[in-house]
Amino acid sequence: MKNVAVILAGGSGRRMGGSLPKQFLVLGGKPIIQHSIEAFEKNTNIDEICIIIHSDFIQEIENILIEGQIQKVKHILPGGKERSDSSLAAINAYQKESNVSLIFHDAVRPFISQDIINNVIQEVKDGKSVAVAISTVDTIFQINEKNQIVSVPQRNLLRRAQTPQAFSYNVIKSAYDIALNDPHFVATDDCGVVLKYLPSESIFIVEGDESNIKITFEQDLVQGEIILKEK
Ligand SMILES: Nc1ccn([C@@H]2O[C@H](COP(=O)(O)OP(=O)(O)OP(=O)(O)O)[C@@H](O)[C@H]2O)c(=O)n1
Numbered sequence: 001m002k003n004v005a006v007i008l009a010g011g012s013g014r015r016m017g018g019s020l021p022k023q024f025l026v027l028g029g030k031p032i033i034q035h036s037i038e039a040f041e042k043n044t045n046i047d048e049i050c051i052i053i054h055s056d057f058i059q060e061i062e063n064i065l066i067e068g069q070i071q072k073v074k075h076i077l078p079g080g081k082e083r084s085d086s087s088l089a090a091i092n093a094y095q096k097e098s099n100v101s102l103i104f105h106d107a108v109r110p111f112i113s114q115d116i117i118n119n120v121i122q123e124v125k126d127g128k129s130v131a132v133a134i135s136t137v138d139t140i141f142q143i144n145e146k147n148q149i150v151s152v153p154q155r156n157l158l159r160r161a162q163t164p165q166a167f168s169y170n171v172i173k174s175a176y177d178i179a180l181n182d183p184h185f186v187a188t189d190d191c192g193v194v195l196k197y198l199p200s201e202s203i204f205i206v207e208g209d210e211s212n213i214k215i216t217f218e219q220d221l222v223q224g225e226i227i228l229k230e231k
């Protein structure tokens with residue numbers, strides 16, 4: 001089985017603002033995406049890396065690969081409008097290969113640990129679909145369009161989704177094939193696609209950690225520097 005890390009970096013970082021997409025902002029002296037790429041580069045269970053990026057930023061990625069002496073990157077592909085379009089670009093790129101698992105990771109989660117990657121690979125190696133998640137200390141409200149609470153799900157059964165999310169190739173490909181026939185298809189992550197369109201497939205949770213944050217808003221950069229100092 002070939003384990004391919006897919007680094008999703010095709011977003012523009014609207015919530016962060018600024019002209020440079022947030023994955024290129026510097027934390028601890030390195031672009032955020034470089035931390036993410038290096039985490040998978042140094043993991044011995046990862047065979048190959050595929051980077052999804054807007055075509056305007058391919059040169060920036062190539063510079064980072066040289067700077068970080070990255071050897072495992074086999075594809076740098078243009079992303080799409082939505083995160084799911086970017087996932088699909090990777091799925092299409094591996095169509096002709098057999099025995100592949102795709103391990104999707106947000107480029108903007110730079111503090112992914114080696115333990116989490118190893119635990120994900122351990123599960124996906126057994127043919128399972130895997131999501132990384134952590135428990136929630138907050139109670140979560142489900143609301144409606146009028147901003148009214150409609151339910152308060154039992155908190156000990158709720159988890160906050162992180163990445164990586166990993167699937168054997170056939171599972172993720174089948175789920176997206178069905179999803180693409182749905183005119184109302186929208187997704188904020190890949191597990192949601194598998195759960196909705198391939199409901200017979202179980203997705204198992206691997207415990208994440210609080211430092212595996214997604215850099216989304218400006219204040220996350222401050223938290224990111226704190227996490228780096230603690231490491
Ligand atoms: N069309 C897209 C949108 C997002 N992503 C990637 O998915 C990850 C998580 O997305 P998010 O944090 O939402 O990033 P952005 O879409 O860039 O941010 P925003 O939603 O604030 O615009 C990021 O690494 C982002 O680059 C992607 O590959 N392709």
Ligand SMILES: C[C@](O)(CO)[C@H](O)COP(=O)(O)O
Nearest residue numbers: 083106161162163188189214
């Ligand atoms: C995949 C994800 O990071 C899990 O929490 C999240 O759904 C990505 O959402 P975004 O809106 O693309 O940041």
